[in-house]
Amino acid sequence: MRPPALRRCREARGNRRQGSSPGGSGAEADLHLRQKTLRLPKSGHLLPTCNGEITTMSFLQDVVDILLQYVVKSFDRSTKVIDFHYPNELLQEYNWELADQPQTLEEILLNCRTTLKYAIKTGHPRYFNQLSTGLDMVGLAADWLTSAANTNMFTYEIAPVFVLLEYVTLRKMREMVGWPGGCGDGIFSPDPPENLGLHHTRHLSVYQEPRTKSHFSVKKGAAALGIGTDSVILIRCDERGKMIPSDLERRIVEAKQKGFVPFLVSATAGTTVYGAFDPLIAIADICKKYKIWMHVDGAWGGGLLMSRKHKWKLNGIERANSVTWNPHKMMGVPLQCSALLVREEGLMQSCNQMHASYLFQQDKHYDLSYDTGDKALQCGRHVDVFKLWLMWRAKGTTGFEAQIDKCLELAEYLYNKIKNREGYEMVFDGKHTNVCFWYIPPSLRGMEDSEERTSRLMKPLGDKVNFFRMVISNPAATHQDIDFLIDEIERLGQDL
Amino acid sequence: MRPPALRRCREARGNRRQGSSPGGSGAEADLHLRQKTLRLPKSGHLLPTCNGEITTMSFLQDVVDILLQYVVKSFDRSTKVIDFHYPNELLQEYNWELADQPQTLEEILLNCRTTLKYAIKTGHPRYFNQLSTGLDMVGLAADWLTSAANTNMFTYEIAPVFVLLEYVTLRKMREMVGWPGGCGDGIFSPDPPENLGLHHTRHLSVYQEPRTKSHFSVKKGAAALGIGTDSVILIRCDERGKMIPSDLERRIVEAKQKGFVPFLVSATAGTTVYGAFDPLIAIADICKKYKIWMHVDGAWGGGLLMSRKHKWKLNGIERANSVTWNPHKMMGVPLQCSALLVREEGLMQSCNQMHASYLFQQDKHYDLSYDTGDKALQCGRHVDVFKLWLMWRAKGTTGFEAQIDKCLELAEYLYNKIKNREGYEMVFDGKHTNVCFWYIPPSLRGMEDSEERTSRLMKPLGDKVNFFRMVISNPAATHQDIDFLIDEIERLGQDL
16 A cells, blocks of 8 residues: 555645646746745755655656656667767766755756766667666666665675575576585675685685686786786687687696796686687686686676576586676676675685674674675675566576577677678687677778778777677667668768 | 657556456456556566567556655654564575576565565664665665666766766865865775775885774785785774874884885774774874875765864875775765775876776777776776765755764764763763763663673673664754664663
């Protein structure tokens, strides 16, 4: 049953809408103005101010109306993905400054509208730019609930349900990774997962020279953790971007001969650019042989674990000591939702706890294993799990599977469409989660590989000139959107 | 103007509500059931599914109705702050498991209701337990908008407005700190701010033995960054928890004589338990004399910079090299909203950038200083700034000032009320942001300081037995709530 405050609010809103009908007389317009002022004064009239219920409900409902319009518009192909303006233009065109005096709530609503007008529509079916795209409706609902609950993940008593849902969800994810009974440890944390991975490793091993490759966060992590970027050794990859196990072994042996102690291999299951999956079984064999911690960065590709058709790409992940998996990427959970999974139970607590007894008191009357605060590197921790949990309930594992299969099927459709098409060159052959290609404008076709050709194809990335990297993680995308993309490239590239 | 999809949705909702009126005939009930099924099937019928607008709007509006009821109830003193159940009880009483098959949207709504039923009401006027309390309505609206925009802070082109607002807000915060023209650098990041502080320092100085004190995150940071907890030296504090500058200087000299290189002093402006403010001017003098980086952890007390009456407690902060300030604490911004401010412009970029050219391309057509991704330790970054920015617009600096002054006034009211009251002992004299006290049950009053007395007063914290620490950051709290608190302590403690 709706509480009286809500009913009153609905009535107030009904009255307002009558009052604001266009074409009214002067007196009516005046009444409307007074009602408006009464209805939406300044934020000082919102809850927790006494009798602030009606103003609050009315204000929040207005915000929600703006958001719902935005959401519906986001999925409308006739709107632009972004109404792009240069930073300086936007800074000059509006007053964004923070002042001493408050604005009215009407102005706050206007701020919301303006912000959304220039925001990028991340749910738009043609928003392809990032690994995180799309806007899931249940995920959005869950995030709204998380905001309303506004709590912190560090103890059970202040996050009673959320801590349990994190427990249930992490166990399920570890099951999908293939660890028996879902045993192990883990955490949802926006910290750079490689940092966390490296951090937990270090407590186990003497180290000098980790063996790793590829994603820049490994170097960043090594720098932050005091290991030093010079201690990060890049392993050679084949032409599709997959780590070459024989090179890994060679470098390990070489390092040991120099007296270094290799302690971590960070394999990647779905690289950012090529979408390459390292050969995890071969890497696991090497890690076992030399007693090295095996970390799998499945930030991008982890989602494939939900697909019976595609999860073979991660075969061997069950032998990893730790796994990064970001459901905010391929699974389309709202940002952020990053998990670090660790095979050894109790490890995170023993690495990170600082026994801050004033925060994590031991004389409580419930099972303290649910106080997760001392497991994390950070102190406060946002509730990131609820979005994933609620989406998983709403879709089921099979729903996530269908979503991911569809994205990969679209990537394949794109690959097949352009691989023999005039004007296109593939960066590598074969199907991946990522489709990487060049479009060669008509004027450059047939031209020899020369400096002029290279400079006209834009700046280089490593030894290659810039290319298109298409990833499809947006559940809103269809075959027609892929066709549209190709048409646009050709339309815009025609005269280059 | 409302788009057609929204109008249709409203109509659909209207019909449904008629259909669901109680006491209908069998045929009516049947109709209702069919409408319900039509209206809220499974999540596969939501956007981006074709024609999913009506189902989506209806579902999201239902979620919002649940949230609005929860929000209004949160501020109702006749409700409990928490309906506490033990973890195992909650796990057993409901099915929280993740299954292969999807649930219906009706079940998803039920999941939302159940989660909120057992959640703690962080907005409740009598929720005092944490440094982060309260629920700000504009902050909530801003967080909902952030969820709907669902983007990532790493480049301007995917967070066009939010990056600008972060720029504007950080500059304003640096102005409040007292750095001329608001110059410098900074970032909103949920990473442990001390980690970040330590991390940025390390690039500037040879180190061996930092001089620091107090908050456990400093030790955690030192451990994570490879400095080692043994390199963290705690400086003596006076009986109110303030760092003693002469002890700081003595330890620096001692360390230098041993050949160590002290490189960081982490002063605290508002300690977690006592709410002590270190003497920043004296510490700044010492840091200057020995050329040591001065970091101020104003996570808790930073908010006082908004108050003309109280900001003197942070005098000297303008001489710090870096400052942590968490607006999600004293300023009541929804979790998380943590800022690290750095006086030297360009420092963060030069410390952290790894030139991940595939993410942060340099051949763009706008001012690249707005691509902040490479400044941060982490890769993806949630939009945390919008909540603070919108609240600041809505309240003005004066509104934040009034809110903070009121909280401190309530702390003073509490202090005055109990300092000479029978049954209470203050942990220290004098007014602070935090009020720390013991309640001595009647049976223990007058008892000598003995082992029996100590054990009956619960477990020790350092050299002191557990005490009450009251912090008031909840804008919903009033004098009556403080009176209620005292009454409850006495009612419950009467028979101990």
